[in-house]
Structure formats: C-alpha cells, structure tokens
Amino acid sequence: MSIEAEATLFRRLTLLGSGLIGGSIARAVRARGDIADEIVIYDRNPAHAARIAELEIADRMAATPQAAVQGADCVILCSPVGTFGDLAAAIAPHMKPGAILSDVGSTKQSVIRDVAPLVPDHVHFVPAHPLAGTEYSGPDAGFATLFEGRWCLLTPLPGTDEASIARVRCLWERMGSMVSSMEAGHHDRVLAIVSHLPHLIAFTICGTADDLADETRQQVLQFAATGFRDFTRIAASDPETWRDVFLNNREALLEMLARFTEDAQAMARAVRWGDAAYIEDKIGRGRKIRRSLIELKQA
Amino acid sequence: MSIEAEATLFRRLTLLGSGLIGGSIARAVRARGDIADEIVIYDRNPAHAARIAELEIADRMAATPQAAVQGADCVILCSPVGTFGDLAAAIAPHMKPGAILSDVGSTKQSVIRDVAPLVPDHVHFVPAHPLAGTEYSGPDAGFATLFEGRWCLLTPLPGTDEASIARVRCLWERMGSMVSSMEAGHHDRVLAIVSHLPHLIAFTICGTADDLADETRQQVLQFAATGFRDFTRIAASDPETWRDVFLNNREALLEMLARFTEDAQAMARAVRWGDAAYIEDKIGRGRKIRRSLIELKQA
Secondary structure, eight states, X not given: OOXXXXXXXXXXXXXXXXXXXXXXXXXXXXXXXSSEEXXXXXXXXXXXXXXXXXXXXXXXXXXXXXXXXXXOSEEXXXXXXXXXXXXHHHHGGGSOTTOEEEEOOSOSHHHHHHHGGXXXXXXXXXXXEEOOOOSOOSTTTXXXXXXXXXXXXXXXXXXXXXXXXXXXXHHHHHTTOEXXXXXXXXXXXXXIIIIIHHHHHHXXXXXXXXXXXXXXXXXXXXXXXXXXXXXXXXXXXXXXXXXXXHHHSHHHHHHHHHHHHHXXXXXXXXXXXXXXXXXXXXXXXXXXXXXXXXXTTOO | OOOOSSSOSEEEEXXXXXXXXXXXXXHHHHHOSSSEXXXXXXXXXXXXXXXHHHHTOSSEEOSSHHHHHTXXXXXXXXXXXXXXXXXXXHHGGGSOTTOEEEEOOSOSHHHXXXXXXXXXXXXXXXXXXXXXXXXXXXXXXXXXXXXXXXXXXXXXXXXXXHHHHHHHHHHHHHTTOEEEEOOHHHHHHHHIIIIIHHHHHHHHHHHHHHTSXXXXXXXXXXXXXXXXXXXXXXXXXXXXXXXXXXXXXXXXXXXXXXXXXXXXXXXXXXXXXXXXXXXXXXXXXXXXXXXXXXXXXXX
C-alpha cells in the first residue's frame, strides 16, 4: 500500500484530548506540512482547552466531541483509555463515511473491547500505541519531536481496510516513529512488563517511603540516591492515565506482578541466607539485558 | 575544627581499589592541588591496576595493600564492602600512627562491624559513604566531577578524634560534596529504601523479563519503553559491589522489601477489584514525593 510522498495524508485531523500525547501530535503535525491540512482539537478539560487555544497549536477548537469529529478524515482518541467507551459512543454517529478512527492508548485489548463494537461499518478502526512519553502531562507538556526514533505499535483487527492501516502507519512514520504491528493480546503482555509493571513498582515504592517514620522519611527525600530518584521520575506520571492503564490491562499486569513478586521473594531468601552466587547471577542477568538493549539501540 | 584553606590535607593519600569511586577520587584529587601531594593506589585486580597505571591518575601503584598504606596520612577502602574485613586485617599493622582510615562503602554497620575491631588505637577510623555513582564500573568509569553537588555521609563512632573527622569532611567538601553525619544504623535504613531496594527491584525485574517465553522476551527488548529502560540502567551496576551491599545490609533491606511487597500486594488487590480511588491515591503520592524531591534540589 503506497502513499505518495508529496500528498497530505488527511484534510482534517481531529484529536480528542490534548495532553502530553495529543499535544505532541498536534505540534508534530504543525511542524510538517504533509500530514494534515487542518487540526481540530476537543479537550474535555475546559482549562486545558483554553490553554491549547492560547498556544495556537490547533486550527480550531471544538466545543464537543461530536462537533470535533464532523468532516474529519482521521480521528485520534488521546484521552485516558477509561474514557474511550463513552467517547466512541458519542462520536460514532457523527463520523464521516470512510474516516479512520485511531487512538494512542497504552492498553489495546481493552480499547478493542470498548471501542470496536461502537464503530460503524463505514469507519475504519486502527488501534495504535506510540511508545513515547515523559513524566510530564497537560497541554504544555507536548513537543513536536516526542515520537522521533520511538516505536509506534498498531494492533488492527483482522479484515481491517489495508489502505487505512497504511495511512495510520504513514502518519506515525512522518512524525519520525518506527511502526510495527502485532496482535492486541501480545501487545498487552509485552507492555505489562516493559512499562505498566515498572510504573506500578515506582508508584508503590514512593508510597512505601512516604509511610516511613518521620525522621527517616525526611532523610529519604534529602539523600535520595540514584535508584530512588529514577523511580520517582517515573512515579511523577499522570495519575488518571496510569489508573486507567492498570485497570484496563488487569490480567497481564497482575500476572507480571505475580512473576516479579516470586522472583523478588527468591532474591530475599538468597539475601537472608547469604547465597552470594544466586545474587551475583541475578545481577549478572540485569547487565546482560542492559547490553542487549544497548545493542538494539533502545537505551 | 577549622582547616586552613591553603593547606594540602594529606601528604600521602592511599586508595585501596580503583573502580568507579576510587578512580573518581584519584581524578578529583589530581584535578585540585589542595587535597594530597601524592596518590598511591593498590588494586587487587591486576588488569585494573595495569589500566590505572596507564591512565597515570596515581603517582605510584603499590604491589600489595601493606605496601600501599605505608607512610600514608589517609587510607580509603574503595573495594566492595565484602573485602573490607580481610583488607583491614592486612593493613592494620602497617598503618602510620595518627593516620586516618576511611572507606566509601554503601553499608555502614557492616563496615564498622568488620573494620573497627581491627583498627589500632593510633589510627583514626572515619567511615564514609558518598551518595554518588553511575551504572558504569572499572578503572575507566571514574571522573573528577562525580562527587560535585552530591551528599557524602559520615558515620563516625562516638569518641572519634574530631580533627580526623574534620579532615575527612574537608576531603569530600574539596571534591565538591555536601557532607552530613549520622548514626550508622540510621544510615543503613535510609539507604535501604533510597538505593539498595531500588537496585534489588531493578535486578529482579530484568530477571523476570529474561524468563519470559522467547517471543515475548525478544519484544521486551525491542520495545522497552521508558520504565523498563530506566530499570535496566540501574541494573547494569557492578555485580560484586551490589552482591556485597545486599549481604551487608541484610536486615534493613529485607525489612524495606517486606514493606514494599505488602504495598505492592495492596496495589495488586486494588487493580484486581477495580478500586480506582485507591490506585489514584497511590499514584498521587508518587507525584507528591517527586515534587518534594525537586524542591530539595535532588532531582
């Protein structure tokens, strides 16, 4: 499926949500001339909508999701995944025949479960997930280069219009991403371990530290060494986004957490009984994985 | 206890170990003229010793620890904490009267347990721990500015010669560190949560990922998103150093891991039963701690 290099991908692109990801898409589209002629944004948070208007990264702000999607060639859901069901129900009757509906949610089985049944036959649904982000959120957090050199994973359902998949792929490639397709369930298992579990751990350890007796807690903050400081960076991420991710990738996340907990208990036992060889072996595996990552240029 | 700003602190400074920390001390001392006139280094790893000689960051390489400490005004143990007992036994009879013995170990109760009984009355023992490091190790990993703006914690025993404590404090201040003193047991509890537990978690999650079925494991490496990538960075740290840290801060580390595990299980239960408010509250605490850290300029 080839798309002419010169052609603009969409006449009208609508973003429902303008936080870190939506705001970065808008800025990236603006920075290039070949993705969309017009960007329309709807944000359910009035303060965020006002700020986006002020920043002038949209051509037009819409007052409702229904108004936002009217006449759009491509609509991308950019709010927390827990909002997608209601949002899809609201916009479905208003989408133009032949339009593409996509999203940027971090969980893909739940998005397919919540959105796919509501999508009219004349609309092409192409779920997507850019593996990019920072610990910042809100309309000021986005930037045009966020997706450069990062992966975007597509999880289209079997039988989806190939031309629409190609357009979504092209959209992400033009924003600088590498694109890969996989089955939604597989996506959710991989993301559970590379992203969702690390976030759950980071949020948890901050709570554990916060519960310590007063003097120790003060010194935890004062003397936060490398490890804890890195964890708190992850833990600064948007609460609503991550709450929704955890609740919508429940099974895979709980399975990975159970595996991790077993492994942590085995490490605890080795520490208690002074099993130096076991501990060294586990640390050595961490190094090996780090080296593999560097070789894969993801580090 | 004031030390003249112009005066060089030590005529001869001996470092036993020349990895990331020892190598950085040598480079920092070299970069300034007012810490030591002469740097002597012993490294038990012959390849590392040869490399340090090649790098010319020591004035003299010693063939044995005994030879290295002879005539030194200050000796710093810079090898993994598990080596300190044997090392202290070897050097104790050869240290000059009035000399200072210090270290850079990440666990302080164990260092006091292993080293203090071996220190002769005419030597002043001042345990220290610079909260600085990177995930790199070995003789090439060090750099002169590693300690700038970082804390160094001293845990001197009651009754230690005040002038010697002041000299060690001054050594770290001249390398750019902020210095604080605390009781060794308190140090070990604080470090267990800010550094040792995060490292144990990072090593463990790399192993958990490495145990996944082949296809998933490949994709974990390929699509490592922010969270996992940050964890693998920590997990690349030196295996022997961290094995020794875990084994020598056993009680505090196991207690913090037990608290963390309880908290993670509570989070798992909230995810399983869809307790959105609980999850959001825990994430919110992570953000709050991050903000406190930024306010304390440690982030």
